[in-house]
Amino acid sequence: MGDFNLTVILDAIRRSESGLSRVELAQIVGLSPQTISNISRRLLDQKLIVEAGKEGSGPGKPRTILRLNPQGMYALGVHLDPSLVTVVLLDLVGQIVVKEMFVTPRSQEPDEVVAAIADSIEGLLDRSGIPRELVAGVGVAAPGPIDLDRGAVVGPPLLRGWVDVPLRAMVEEATGLPTTMDKDVTGAAVAETWAGAPGGADSFALFYLGTGLGCGLVLGGEVYRGSSGNVGEIGHIIVDPDGPECFDRCGMRGTIATVLEPVRLVGEAIQAGVLSPLGEEPTAGDFQEAFAHLSRLVGEGDERAVAILGAAARKLAWAAAVVGNLLDVDRLVLGGPFWAPVADFCLAVLPDMVNDLLAARGIHRVEIAGTVLGDDVGAVGAACLVLERALAPRAERLLLGG
Amino acid sequence: MGDFNLTVILDAIRRSESGLSRVELAQIVGLSPQTISNISRRLLDQKLIVEAGKEGSGPGKPRTILRLNPQGMYALGVHLDPSLVTVVLLDLVGQIVVKEMFVTPRSQEPDEVVAAIADSIEGLLDRSGIPRELVAGVGVAAPGPIDLDRGAVVGPPLLRGWVDVPLRAMVEEATGLPTTMDKDVTGAAVAETWAGAPGGADSFALFYLGTGLGCGLVLGGEVYRGSSGNVGEIGHIIVDPDGPECFDRCGMRGTIATVLEPVRLVGEAIQAGVLSPLGEEPTAGDFQEAFAHLSRLVGEGDERAVAILGAAARKLAWAAAVVGNLLDVDRLVLGGPFWAPVADFCLAVLPDMVNDLLAARGIHRVEIAGTVLGDDVGAVGAACLVLERALAPRAERLLLGG
Structure with a gap:
């Protein structure tokens, strides 16, 4: 006791x-x-x-x-995204001390990815000068589906060959630090609760717009993980009956993960003559840059660009309404690398679009907000998970020594 | 204390x-x-x-x-469905003592509906001979959207003219009994937790196939009501990009509430020559009977009937998968008046259809089950709400005298 x-x-x-x-x-x-x-x-x-x-x-x-005491304990957070790995070192009050981002090794081989993560962690510890014994552990935010009990990544659609990878144990072995794992969107939701109002018991869904599309859930003030840690798989919600066939071959058309693929939106803009064609074999970075360019054109009032992003926002609103109608949340929060460029535009149009579609619109308005954290919300959340285990009284396993 | x-x-x-x-x-x-x-x-x-x-x-x-002591306390439960009102009297262990069902007054006028409910309650109390002072109260399960705090029904699509009706206060006044109110699907979910394994902490969604379509949620063993009591509005989930326009004029096609309307399925069967045309001005009862007939034909192996219900089951599976993928539940439970006739058929085909669509299918299989309760699950749940308030230690307001 x-x-x-x-x-x-x-x-x-x-x-x-x-x-x-x-x-x-x-x-x-x-x-x-x-x-x-x-x-x-x-x-x-x-x-x-x-x-x-x-x-x-x-x-x-x-x-x-x-x-x-901010310097009393530290935690490492790793966000493994199919195209980008983010590693952060947080202090005890949740502030970032150092961070690093690097492109996910092109081979996507688990061994290579884990080695790169371990290297990055060693580098950050060296650079920060923080003694290893003050680090409570490593939190890993991984793309779903995951096997929460076994700390394994089980065949996420965008990580080639990750059939059943015991990521938690691999990171633990490679770093020598106690490691915990959660789904990426759940990590992001944890980060949002740490950064948000303390002690709040509200309910929100956090939409993460990254290489994939998912959402984390906080219901009645508690992170909700579901039966196996796999909440938030919203990619197959149909948002456009006239849309293209689902890239994940579910047999339906117009699923949100397909129609909101940044690659697709950039393609639409090129076809409409809004963006110039990309070079041969464009990289993920090229697409992200083109997407940011498209967003800037929207900011400048380019009508064709506004039409493209406006239609995309409408589809996003539809998916947000499906989640909002099912869960009757207080807030819908948006974040992730593809959110930042479109945040201003979307925050102007989404609130009315979404609320108009909610069954409870006559009772209460759902707040639509951008995350208070940046692109590194997944990694920060993963590190918060470690701090939470150490600090929160409900954790069964306490990392703190007596 | x-x-x-x-x-x-x-x-x-x-x-x-x-x-x-x-x-x-x-x-x-x-x-x-x-x-x-x-x-x-x-x-x-x-x-x-x-x-x-x-x-x-x-x-x-x-x-x-x-x-x-089953006879130590009683509770009344009312399920107000746009076409049918069910009233039950439960004893302290949750068993039905007496019940009554009657067609919702055609005018759908709130005053008239409440008067009919109060009459029914008086009749049931008289018939059962149970003294009024042993009745802990009345629970009302109402179609959403509702205003939980004010106990009001706020414009449900299928109740004409119910703009903002203080139903809880009206029933309390008409019956002289303390009244509590919840959304219909939440009442059904409460009933399912009472009837299910005691002390279970699992997560499930209960799909209620009635005049409308909605779902109640139990997450981690607790009934989840959402921010304003309006969880489970799943009617606008798109399940058929080639489907008809939404009857609720949301601007989309193929929403589940539209494509699974029993009236529509019966119409399809008539058009295909599977059912004979209904008479002029068919009632809700006529449709329910025709629907039951269609289900019987499926049981007899009529290929055209199987094709119609099979396509409907596929669409239901899609909506179930949207909910299952978002919430990663252990179980999906189905119930309501339009469930019973199709239960056998659906339980044969739905489990694989749904599980094939779930992102976490490699981790765990989601159980698909019919509710252990009958058509009166909504009314039973409403009465359970009253007993729960009286019995459960977390209720703030205790109906039991010291």
Whole structure:
């Protein structure tokens, strides 16, 4: 129980914006002043918290404020995207200390990918000068479907040859650090709850627009992972009955993952004469650049570009409405590498498009927002998972030593 | 805290299959033998539990088993469907004592509907001879969208003129009984959790095939209502890009609520010469009968009938897969008045159809099952809501007197 109380106290301190006094802590967590005092002493000894000045408006002795010590613990986060790997090192308050992004090895061979991740992690630890023993572990955000129990990646459509790869164990072995794994979109949703209002119990879906398309779920304030960790597979929602056949050969037309493929949108723009043709064998970077160019043209008011992105936004709204109507969420949050270029345009048109399609529109309006985090939301979320395991009182397995 | 402990004990007794001794209770709920003894005494005095024989295999005094007293409390449940109203009276263990179904008054006027509900309730109470003071309250399951906080029905597509009807308050006034309200599909999901394995923490979606089409959600063992009680609006999921325009004028084609309308399926069968044309101005009952006839033909192996229902099942599978892929549930449960006639046929074909469409099919198979409850699942669930408020320790408002 000592460890449990310790995490309860750490969690209460984390959730407070400006720290807490021992007296406030005792009131919030319902433990005796003596217990609070003993545990604070242990946390101070472990350098997980610091005394951060005194506070006192009324009579009596001013109270010492306890805060998390950002340098007391660290966590690594890895987002494995089929085209880009992002690695971040977070401190105890969730701030990025260092990060690195690199193109996923072209072979997509699991061994090669894991070796590249391990190299990147060593490089970041070296550069930051942070001692290995302060790193609580590595969190990996991987594309689904995953086998949560076994920490395996099971045949994601965009990673060639990843039939059943025990990624968690491989990263653990390659880095020597305790490793945890979750689906990419769930990692992103975790990051959003860390960055969002503390203690909120709202429900939201986070749409991640990356190489693939998926969504993470936070329902009633808790991350919802589903029965096997595979929530958020929304790619086959039909959003355009007149659309092209699904690239994933499901036999239907106009599925969202197909009609919103950035490659397709760029192709439409080239065909319409809005963008110039790409060179031979264009890379993922070329497409991302062309997509960003298309978005800039929209910003400049180019009518044909607006028509293309407007139609795409309409289809995105349809999928968002399917999710919103099923789950009656408070918020729909959007993020990922293909979100940033179109964020301004979409935030102008999506809120009305989506709300007009919701059955509960007469009861409450659903907020549409961009993620407060950047492209690295998946990697940050993966590292937050590690911190959460260490800090959150509900985790069964505590990474903190007694 | 006394009332809270009381409901904890009642809930533990309810969840046990064959009752519990005081010693077992103390172990399960973690209260002192003295507290258990005091509270058991109160519950026995209130006739909410009974002593149900002795049990003792080992040495020492045999233990008296405590069980819920079915006659200790009752609850009424009302399912308001646009075409049919079902009213049930449940005892404390969730068994139906009496029930009544009647066609929704043709005018669909709120006053007239509420008066008919109140009449039915009086009739059931009279017939059963159950004293009014033993009835904990009325639960109403209403078609969405609803305003959960205000207990209002807000413009459901199939109830003409129900713009903003304070149904909960109206039923409370007309019956003089404390009334609670929830969305119809949520009521059905509650009933399923009561009837299913006790203490299970699995996740499932319950598809309700009635006059409308919706789904209730139980995620991680808890009923999930969403931000405003309006979960499960799945009617606009597109399942057939070649389908007809949505009857609800959303601007899309082939939405599930449209392509699976029983009226439409019956029409297809008439056009194909499988069913004979209906008379002039057919009623809802005529359609339901024709639909049942079509299902019988499928049972007899009529190829054209099989083709029509097979195509419909395929579309239902698509919608089920959208829900299953988003939520990664353990089970998909089907129920409602239009389920029963097609249950055998669908249970033969749906499991493979749905699982083939799920992204996590390599990790786990999703079970497809019919509800263990009949057509009255909505009304039973509404009454269970009342019992749950009375029995469940998490309810803030306890209907039980101290």
